[in-house]
Amino acid sequence: MAGALTERDFVDKLEKAGFGEIEVHQREPVSLDDLTLYPLFTDELIGLMRTLITRDRQAAVATAIVVTATLH
């Protein structure tokens, strides 16, 4: 997650790679509670994130997107 791009950068890189008809079909906020489903996010890390990330932002620390595109 720390290496994730913004959606704008992701789409821009797809265009530069030669893709077109780019559609973002879904944008699902990923909350801190969602991250607890993934074992890579330990209790220690989740606790750290709860401390450091403001409560309003904890509801969407990232966004899961679904993208389709076609190679031109």
Next chain:
Amino acid sequence: MSRDLMHSSEIKEIVRDAYGAIDSSTEAVAEKLYSPDELALVPRSAIERALGVGNHLRFAEIERGETILDLGCGAGIDVILAAHRTGPSGRVIALDFLPEMLEQTASAAAEAGLGNVEILEAEMEAIPLPDASIDHVISNGVINLVPRKRRVLAECARVLAPGGKFSVSDLTVGDEELPPEVLTHPATWAG
């Protein structure tokens, strides 16, 4: 800016260690992302190791007979679903840089009775496949883990045939960065 906080080799080592060490079920992830009908096609071993972030296969137009490449296949849940949809006249190439993930995918495909799945140990930045040899690239939650994303997308474009399709779920972030203490934690690079 966050991409500069760690070197490529460090990130790969973190991802390798993190995914190799997972020893608990992630069935809840699978149940969140996939329908009961979809999960009915997938062996339990793949369901219990699901680590995706979305279900792009709901939007992917997969034709019978297509050659599909799954980048970062993990334990194989999307490979199994894609292999059912492309059918015996098509094939799914499951690519991952972790041999243990490829073993899990191969085992799940065998358990599902699928003869159209091939595994490929490789990195996404250097896909060892010929130009224009793939009809459809799929991927779930792994492009964000790769240090050189532009290189990955260029490789996808190279291996896809003209008009080839790209259907992906991945994590994105907003313009406002997470706190440095979070960005420098190894698990946030691997997860």
